[in-house]
Amino acid sequence: MIVVKDIHVTFGRGTPLEKHALRGIGLTIPEGQFVTVIGSNGAGKSTFLGALAGDVLAEQGRIAIDECDVTRWDTPKRAGLVARVFQDPLAGSCATLTIEENMALAAARGRRRGLALALASERRGGFRDRIAALGLGLENRLHDRMGLLSGGQRQAVSLLMATLAGSKILLLDEHTAALDPATADFVLDLTRRIVRENRLTTLMVTHSMRQALDYGDRTLMLHEGRVVLDVAGTTRAGLDVPHLLALFAKQRGGEEISDDSLLIG
Amino acid sequence: MSDIALFGAIEIGLVYALVAVGVFLSFRILDFPDLTVDGSFPLGAAVCAVLLISGVNPWLASLAAGLAGAAAGLVTALLNVRFKILHLLASILTMIALFSVNLRVMGRPNVALLMQDTVLTPFYGLGLPDHVVRPLVVLVIVGVVVLLLARFLSSEFGLAMRATGVNARMARAQGVNTDAHIYSGIALSNGLCGLAGALFAQTNGFADVTTGIGTIVVGLAAVIVGETVLPARALLLTLVGCVAGSILYRLAVQLALTADVIGLQASDLNLVTALLVAVALILPRLKGKSRSARAAR
Ligand SMILES: Nc1ncnc2c1ncn2[C@@H]1O[C@H](COP(=O)(O)OP(=O)(O)O)[C@@H](O)[C@H]1O
Ligand SMILES: [Mg+2]
Numbered sequence: 001m002i003v004v005k006d007i008h009v010t011f012g013r014g015t016p017l018e019k020h021a022l023r024g025i026g027l028t029i030p031e032g033q034f035v036t037v038i039g040s041n042g043a044g045k046s047t048f049l050g051a052l053a054g055d056v057l058a059e060q061g062r063i064a065i066d067e068c069d070v071t072r073w074d075t076p077k078r079a080g081l082v083a084r085v086f087q088d089p090l091a092g093s094c095a096t097l098t099i100e101e102n103m104a105l106a107a108a109r110g111r112r113r114g115l116a117l118a119l120a121s122e123r124r125g126g127f128r129d130r131i132a133a134l135g136l137g138l139e140n141r142l143h144d145r146m147g148l149l150s151g152g153q154r155q156a157v158s159l160l161m162a163t164l165a166g167s168k169i170l171l172l173d174e175h176t177a178a179l180d181p182a183t184a185d186f187v188l189d190l191t192r193r194i195v196r197e198n199r200l201t202t203l204m205v206t207h208s209m210r211q212a213l214d215y216g217d218r219t220l221m222l223h224e225g226r227v228v229l230d231v232a233g234t235t236r237a238g239l240d241v242p243h244l245l246a247l248f249a250k251q252r253g254g255e256e257i258s259d260d261s262l263l264i265g
Numbered sequence: 266m267s268d269i270a271l272f273g274a275i276e277i278g279l280v281y282a283l284v285a286v287g288v289f290l291s292f293r294i295l296d297f298p299d300l301t302v303d304g305s306f307p308l309g310a311a312v313c314a315v316l317l318i319s320g321v322n323p324w325l326a327s328l329a330a331g332l333a334g335a336a337a338g339l340v341t342a343l344l345n346v347r348f349k350i351l352h353l354l355a356s357i358l359t360m361i362a363l364f365s366v367n368l369r370v371m372g373r374p375n376v377a378l379l380m381q382d383t384v385l386t387p388f389y390g391l392g393l394p395d396h397v398v399r400p401l402v403v404l405v406i407v408g409v410v411v412l413l414l415a416r417f418l419s420s421e422f423g424l425a426m427r428a429t430g431v432n433a434r435m436a437r438a439q440g441v442n443t444d445a446h447i448y449s450g451i452a453l454s455n456g457l458c459g460l461a462g463a464l465f466a467q468t469n470g471f472a473d474v475t476t477g478i479g480t481i482v483v484g485l486a487a488v489i490v491g492e493t494v495l496p497a498r499a500l501l502l503t504l505v506g507c508v509a510g511s512i513l514y515r516l517a518v519q520l521a522l523t524a525d526v527i528g529l530q531a532s533d534l535n536l537v538t539a540l541l542v543a544v545a546l547i548l549p550r551l552k553g554k555s556r557s558a559r560a561a562r
C-alpha cells in the first residue's frame with residue numbers, strides 16, 4: 001500500500017528556472033491496485049514516480065509504503081520496496097553486463113551485497129527458468145550482453161528483473177513509449193501478466209488514453225503538478241477516450257488539442 | 266637485448282601491472298578517471314621504504330603501503346562524492362597534495378634501501394640469479410592479486426561496483442549504494458598502486474618522490490595495450506590482459522631504447538608513452554567515424 005500525503009516538489013528553488021513540479025498530491029493506493037497515470041507533457045508524472053522511488057525528495061508532505069514512512073529515504077534504500085522500469089530501454093539495465101549479471105543485480109535488490117558469487121550455479125538455473133517463461137528464447141542467451149538485445153527485449157527483461165527481488169510495488173514510466181506498436185503491445189501484455197501473477201501494486205504512466213482506460217483498475221490524470229482526475233470502478237468503466245479528451249481540453253483552458261496526436265494513442 | 270635487460274623489463278612490467286590493474290578498476294570498471302595514482306604509487310614506495318629502514322617486516326611494510334595508497338584514494342573519492350568536485354580535478358588535488366606528503370613521509374626526496382631485508386631477500390641465493398628471482402616473486406604476487414580481484418569483481422558486491430560504473434542510475438534503482446562503491450573502488454585501485462610502489466622500492470632499492478610522474482599514463486598504456494592484444498570479455502582474462510599489456514609495454518620501451526637507430530633516450534619515455542596513449546585513444550574514434558560514414562552512405 002502506498003499513502004501519499006500532500007507532497008510538494010520544486011526544482012531549482014530560488015533560481016530563475018524555479019519549477020513547482022508537484023503541488024500537493026495526496027492519495028492512497030491499496031495493495032494490488034493497478035493505477036494508470038496520464039497527463040500532458042510536463043504535468044509532473046515522471047516527477048511523481050521519481051518522488052515515490054526516492055529520486056527526488058518531497059520538500060513537504062509524507063510518503064508511506066507498506067506502513068513505513070519513507071519520506072526521507074533515498075533511492076537505494078527504497079529499492080527494496082519499489083521496482084521500476086524506465087521509458088528508455090537503455091536506462092533500466094547495464095548494457096555492457098550480461099543478461100544474467102543484470103538479473104543477479106536485480107535479484108539482490110534490497111539485500112546486503114556481500115562477497116558471495118553473484119552468479120552461483122543454482123541461481124543461474126533459476127534465472128534460466130524465469131527468462132524462459134518470457135517466451136522470447138532468451139534462456140539461451142544468458143551470457144550475451146544486455147546491449148545486444150532489442151528495445152522490446154530489454155524492456156521485457158527489465159520487467160522480469162522487477163519481480164526477482166519480491167518487492168510488491170512496480171513503477172512504470174512510459175515503458176513502452178520508445179517501442180514500435182507491435183512490440184509495445186507485447187510488452188503491455190507481459191506487464192499485465194507479470195502484475196497479475198505477482199500481485200503487484202502498480203503505477204503505469206502512459207501517453208495513450210486508450211491504454212490508460214484499458215489497463216488497470218484506476219486512472220489518474222495529472223495537470224500542473226496536481227491530480228485533476230481520479231477514477232475507478234463503474235465511473236471509470238463508463239468513461240471513454242472522448243470523455244478523457246474533453247476533460248483534458250478543459251484542463252488546458254479549452255485550447256485545441258487535436259494536433260496533439262500523441263495523446264489520443 | 267641482453268638477458269638482464271629482458272628480465273629487467275619483465276620485472277618492471279610486472280610491478281606496474283598492479284598499477285595497470287588499479288587503473289583498469291578506476292577508468293574502466295568505475296568510469297572514474299583518477300589521477301591520484303601519480304601520488305599513491307610514490308606514497309606506497311615512501312611508506313614501505315621508511316618502514317623497512319625502521320626494521321618493520323617487509324610484508325607488513327608492503328601491506329602498510331597498500332593501505333596508505335587506499336587512504337589517498339579515499340580522499341579523492343571524498344572530494345568527488347561528498348563535496349561534488351569533478352573527479353578529474355579531485356584526483357589532481359590529491360595527487361598534488363601527496364607530493365608534499367611523500368616528502369614528509371621520507372623526510373627527504375630520496376631514500377635508499379641498501380642493507381634492508383625485502384620481500385625478495387628469502388628467495389635470493391636459492392640457485393636462480395637475482396635478476397630472475399625478482400620478476401618471479403613479483404609474478405607470484407601479481408598472480409595472487411589478479412585472482413583475488415577477479416573473484417572480488419564476480420561477487421555480489423563487485424557486480425554492484427561494475428553496475429555503478431556502467432549505469433549509476435540503474436544501479437541506484439536496484440538498491441546499490443553507488444557512493445559506497447565509488448569509495449571502495451577508488452580506495453582499492455589506489456591501494457594496488459601503493460602496493461606497486463612498495464614493490465618498486467624493494468626491487469629497485471630506493472624510493473624517490475619523482476617516480477610518480479606519469480604513473481597514470483603508463484598504467485593507461487598497459488590497459489590499452491592489454492585490451493588490444495587480448496580483447497576478452499571474461500573478467501579474469503581482461504585482468505590478465507592488463508598484466509600482459511604492462512609487460513609488453515615495457516618490452517617495447519626497452520627495445521626502442523636499445524635500438525640505436527631510433528635515437529631515443531630514457532628521458533624521452535614520457536613523451537613516447539603519451540603519444541602511444543593518445544594514438545590508442547584516437548584510433549578507435551577514427552575507426553568508428555569511418556564506419557559510420559560508410560553506413561551513412
Ligand atoms: N531535474 C529537473 N530539473 C528541473 N526541472 C525539472 C526536472 N525534472 C522535471 N522538471 C520540470 O518539472 C516539470 C514536470 O516534469 P515531468 O515530471 O518530467 O513531467 P511529465 O513526466 O509529466 O512529462 C516540467 O516542467 C519539467 O520541465
Ligand atoms: Mg515523463
